[in-house]
Amino acid sequence: MTTSSLLILGxxxxxxxxxxxxxxxxxxxxxxxxxxxxxRAAKAALGDxxxxxxHHYQRDEVIQFADxxxxxxxxxxxxxxxxxxxxxxxxxxxxxxESADILTTPEQRVVLPDxxxxxxxxxxxTYDQVEECWEVLEEAGIAxxxxxxxxMNSSADIKAFVGRHGGIVCTSSNAKRALEWAYARGSKxxxxxxxxxxxxxxxxxxxxxxxDCVIYSPNRRDGGLTTDELRDATMILWRGHCxxxxxxxxxxxxxxxxxxxxxNVLVHPECRHEVVRAADQVGSTEYIIRMIDQAPAGxxxxxxxxxNLVKRLADRHPDKTIVYLDxxxxxxxxxNRIDLPHxxxxxxxxxxxxxxxQITVDEETAHYARAALDRMLAxx
Ligand code: SF4
Numbered sequence: 001m002t003t004s005s006l007l008i009l010g011x012x013x014x015x016x017x018x019x020x021x022x023x024x025x026x027x028x029x030x031x032x033x034x035x036x037x038x039x040r041a042a043k044a045a046l047g048d049x050x051x052x053x054x055h056h057y058q059r060d061e062v063i064q065f066a067d068x069x070x071x072x073x074x075x076x077x078x079x080x081x082x083x084x085x086x087x088x089x090x091x092x093x094x095x096x097x098e099s100a101d102i103l104t105t106p107e108q109r110v111v112l113p114d115x116x117x118x119x120x121x122x123x124x125x126t127y128d129q130v131e132e133c134w135e136v137l138e139e140a141g142i143a144x145x146x147x148x149x150x151x152m153n154s155s156a157d158i159k160a161f162v163g164r165h166g167g168i169v170c171t172s173s174n175a176k177r178a179l180e181w182a183y184a185r186g187s188k189x190x191x192x193x194x195x196x197x198x199x200x201x202x203x204x205x206x207x208x209x210x211x212d213c214v215i216y217s218p219n220r221r222d223g224g225l226t227t228d229e230l231r232d233a234t235m236i237l238w239r240g241h242c243x244x245x246x247x248x249x250x251x252x253x254x255x256x257x258x259x260x261x262x263x264n265v266l267v268h269p270e271c272r273h274e275v276v277r278a279a280d281q282v283g284s285t286e287y288i289i290r291m292i293d294q295a296p297a298g299x300x301x302x303x304x305x306x307x308n309l310v311k312r313l314a315d316r317h318p319d320k321t322i323v324y325l326d327x328x329x330x331x332x333x334x335x336n337r338i339d340l341p342h343x344x345x346x347x348x349x350x351x352x353x354x355x356x357x358q359i360t361v362d363e364e365t366a367h368y369a370r371a372a373l374d375r376m377l378a379x380x
Contacts, residue, residue: 028341035340039065042347050350051085053078053100055092056285057306057335062091062343071285072096072152073171076103079110087111087350090359091338093119097359098156102366102373110359111350113342117334119153121270124240125193127157129218133190133238134165136222140230147186149178150372151194153242158192160365163372170376172269172284175201177379188233190216193240200269200276202235210273215239244332245270248304252326253278256302260321266291267304267325275304285309295320307331 028035043050043065053075054066063069068078075096079088080103088110090097097112104110137143148167150158159169166185170178179201182189191198195215202208212234216223223230230236248271256263265279266288276282281291288305295301297319303310304325314322349356361369 027345030341035344038344042351045351050087051082052089056309057332058091061340062338076100079104093117093334095119095122095155098361101359101361102369109355111346112357112359113346114337115357117337120243121240122154125158125238130161140227145186146188146190147182148190149182150192151197154193156361156365156369159369159372163368168375169372176205179206190236192238195237196241196272197269198237199273208234213237242270244306244330247330248275248325250274260300263300263302265302271304
């Protein structure tokens with residue numbers, strides 16, 4: 001069995017990665033008709049001591065209990081802006097809860113209702129692999145020229161690595177500004193862990209060519225690259241991707257254009273380069289929501305992002321045609337790990353005075369990860 005299948009099954013543990021473990025304690029049955037009332041009652045009992053964050057890709061049954069919804073960065077900021085709430089319940093995935101722990105006060109406890117809610121993209125870059133990559137760059141004599149940039153969707157360990165090596169964190173909305181910052185400090189960038197966001201930003205927004213980019217494959221000797229290839233590259237892309245956004249293909253775009261004349265294709269920059277090129281618009285989750293909210297009645301949209309969000313947008317705008325970009329529907333399986341039984345279990349445990357599934361980042365890791373996050377927050 002591969003480590004990825006462990007992630008999906010939610011069993012086993014790997015302390016060096018995003019992968020979680022089974023839930024301790026008694027989970028309520030999914031068929032319990034009182035789950036909604038139980039969640040409401042536990043929330044009411046906790047009152048101002050609780051703040052529930054809900055990522056846009058969460059299920060409807062969970063998102064209805066969120067005090068605020070947003071993308072990973074907005075939610076981390078929201079958590080940091082609530083120092084009076086001792087309990088932050090993060091309905092999202094593991095790396096997001098880590099970022100919330102890094103940005104909140106030491107007294108605040110961040111809870112992830114299901115520890116198996118990891119992120120397959122974040123899992124594609126482990127600390128040991130990134131250290132090994134850096135050694136390869138050192139041996140090639142280029143490490144001093146390289147500024148590491150990591151996407152928000154990475155573990156705290158990777159953010160800390162980047163912070164320690166003078167690099168920066170970015171989100172899908174500020175990736176261009178982060179790359180400008182990095183290229184002002186070095187002639188090369190190592191972009192972690194999402195090759196697509198890195199390539200799309202470098203080529204479509206920074207004017208680099210595809211030939212300026214190389215792919216470092218962590219499972220191959222020296223990343224599968226020669227010293228000359230590394231020396232010639234301006235952008236070293238880590239071979240990682242999002243298993244949801246990576247599914248959309250050029251065929252999905254051609255197919256939807258044939259099915260819905262005049263459709264606007266709107267995709268996330270985690271999609272493959274050819275898909276982004278073929279789309280009409282590209283932007284972060286928050287951008288996608290804004291575009292659909294502002295679109296005129298009667299317009300048609302094919303949206304290339306996670307299905308829970310696309311379904312909600314379609315429900316919210318019955319006057320517009322909103323479809324999922326691919327014919328095969330696909331939820332983020334790890335986001336979907338957070339369901340109502342897990343939420344009820346974590347809220348009732350907190351109401352009973354027991355903190356379950358707390359996510360903590362050790363002080364040294366948090367210190368360097370915060371350095372990389374602070375550089376992002378200071379971007380113009
Ligand atoms: S949608 Fe992709 S990047 Fe986001 S949590 Fe799921 S696997 Fe990770």
